[in-house]
Amino acid sequence: MKTALFVALGAVGVLYLLVLAAAVLRARRLGSHGQTAAPTLFDLALGFVTNFFDTLGIGSFAPTTAALKMTRSVPDEKIPGTLNVGHTLPTIAQAFIFIAIVTVELKTLVLMILAAVLGSWLGAGFVARASRRKIQLIMGFALLVAAALFLLRIFEIAPPGGDTLALSGGLLVAGLVGNFILGALMEAGVGLYGPCMILVSLLGMNPTAAFPIMMGSCAFLMPVGSVKFIQSERYSLRTALGLGLGGVPAVFLAAFVVKSLPLTALRWLVVAVVLYAAVSMLRSAMAEAKQATSAPQG
DSSP states (O other), X not given: OHHHHHHHHXXXXXXXXXXXXHHHHHHHHHTOTTTSSOOOHHHHHHHHHHHHHHHTTSOSHHHHHHHHHHHTOSOGGGHHHHHHHHTHHHHHHHHHHHHHHSOOOHHHHHHHHHHHHHHHHHHHHHHHHSOHHHHHHHHHHHHHHXXXXXXXXXXXXXXXXXXXXXXXXXXXXXXXXXXXXXHHHHTTTOOSHHHHHHHHHHTTBOGGGHHHHHHHHHHHHHHHHHHHHHHXXXXXXXXXXXXXXXXXXXXXXXXXXXXXXXXXXXXXXXXXXXXHHHHHHHHHHHHXXXXXXXXXXX
């Protein structure tokens, strides 16, 4: 069954690459300015740094969102799509690694992944159609939640978890519902790592089980959501390419060479940056609302 999971993961990765390659060719054919440009050094460095620390447990969505908002390199409404399209390949690499080395019951793993993918499909459809102000509000509050999760980990007050590696009965149902919601929220820019860690701990699972569940869920749901973002062109192709190209080697470096680092000081820095980005995003949303109400009618 694990072999079948790896085959499916590889197939999803190939399909994602085909869709992305078609988007690159289409952008070049149409001559879309900014879409056809090669990734900048900043894009590549951002992909490397965020995916390096994502592999070690920091998460990539919140830091990437903060960096893109602070540098204004991607319009707010295109940030969720850029996150999903750009971080897909590094996440697939993480999934192969953690599913192979971390033990968790395969039935629980597969069902949790399927629930997240279904939630992702519905969530991506909503975000791809949402207005700029709605996305700013969602991402602003999502960043606040991310900062709160970082603080929980810093002060070690998150649920301790148990020692089981499988779910059944009501606990399995609760896990599926929870991962379905997390899959939908991820398409709006809410990272899945922290919430998934808390979810599996509340359900009595060993916290290490969150790694294959989270990585596997993201590796399957992100290509699914990315297709909708690519079709609607609600993403930055240049930045997404940079995140992917810079991120894949960082995953292997973190997983097989570095393996672990003292991350408390880094988490404090991420909290500060993410809070700044959250306030900035919510201020942008209020400015959008004020501009809309002051616009002349008719």
